[in-house]
Amino acid sequence: MEDAVIVIEDLHKSFGDVKVLDGVNLTVIRHKTTVILGRSGCGKTVLIKHIVGLLKPDKGRILYEGRDVVNMPTHERKEMLKEFGMLYQSGALFDSMTVEENIAFPLVEHTKMTKAEIKERVQEILHRLGLKDVEGKYPAELSGGMKKRVALARAVALEPKVIIFDEPTTGLDPVMCDIIDNLIIKTRDELGITCIVITHDIQSTFKIADKIAMLYGGRIIEEGTPDEFRNTSNEVVLQFLHRKAEGPIKIMD
């Protein structure tokens, strides 16, 4: 039996009449990278928002280290979230703060470190992520790739056990995509962090994933290692992997 950190069981969620999640089952394994693959707007973001408690499911369970996330009391959830890092698609950096203040933010809020210790820690993280001379800059002055890296720096500041990446390579040039991919691999290997990545970037998926799960029609329709995915006979997965407009995936708009 694999060592599961997060277990999602039969998760359902609708917004009005629109059914977004229709019985999702998924297991996230410790110290591995799980990639959730799917089309834009298929509910990937909705799924991860459930894991951190930003959304409540209509039905189903989410277990983190065996504890029920859905009905967790507020103070317990706050403690749990300190073990999570989240990298938002837009970076979600605080635009009224400098890069240094952004990365220091979780440390200021959650630790008793002194100003000097925090400064040192921020420098160390920036150095590890290959960022130089950006401490005093504001997020608006940074490029897309820089923003993602600073956001990753903020996410790892508290040394979390799990990091969730929301479309980390979307909107970046190929070189920057590869840099981010390498950083995700580094995060997993050097810091021993469990990574969850949601993306529709196939090249990146095969580079970073230990396990891939494909979300389609509100369910996980295929789950396995990258090799298993390459040899799949599932037509939906094949259409997606081979970037075909024709196939079982129906485009409404």
Next chain:
Amino acid sequence: MDTMKKFQEKLLLFFDKLGATSSTFLSETGGIFINAIRGLYLAFVPPYRWRNLLKQMEFIGAQSTFIVGLTGLFTGMILAFQSSHAFRLFRAETLIGPTVALSLTRELAPVFTALLVTARAGSAMAAEIGTMRISEQIDAIFTMGIDPVQYIITPRLVASILMLPLLNALFTFLGLIGGHIISVNVVGVTSFAYWDQIFYYVTAEDYFNGFLKAAVFGYVISAICTHMGYNASGGAEGVGRATTHAVVVASVSIFIFDYLLTALMY
């Protein structure tokens, strides 16, 4: 028969719209109310973020002093001018002072201060928080294990409740100075008569009620503006909508609460 059917359809549509509007109104009012209660409650729960509070006090209070002071000065001058016209008919020009002072302390200072703060700081609150919402910054705060309401809304509520009475005092003081300038230099009342009559007619209660009104207005406008920003959706246009909505609802609410408070106080 056909006209009957059309009429029925129109009637149904009317009630449909009426129902939808009242339901939006009720949920919005409820949302603002919950936001106001929860936001203020969290001020008494650790951690206390003094830096955030001071920053908001500086923004809402200190940075509003110029515009509030200037408006106060001119309001006092205008009041003195207008009332001098009437009092001259009775040769009762010495009553300009008390008229200006009573109008300011009881009504004009708290209401004008609140309207100015809504326009200056309330709109900024809604826009800033709305932008934080649509750019996922509020979600980011939540996923760091920090209560976004306590981090973002609470300091703004507390700062508004504390700063509005102070701005009200500034408005009143400069309004009285403005009244003095016109009474003495234009109408010809002596400086002694101006102040003497004010001290004779205006009681401590008048001042106190003005401060109380200002504090309540501060609470109301900050609760409305933060709520609108916090629940913004739909991109840049949504933030614009939330900001407009915040300023309109807050401004109207000032007058509604002014009526209620006046009815209770006097």
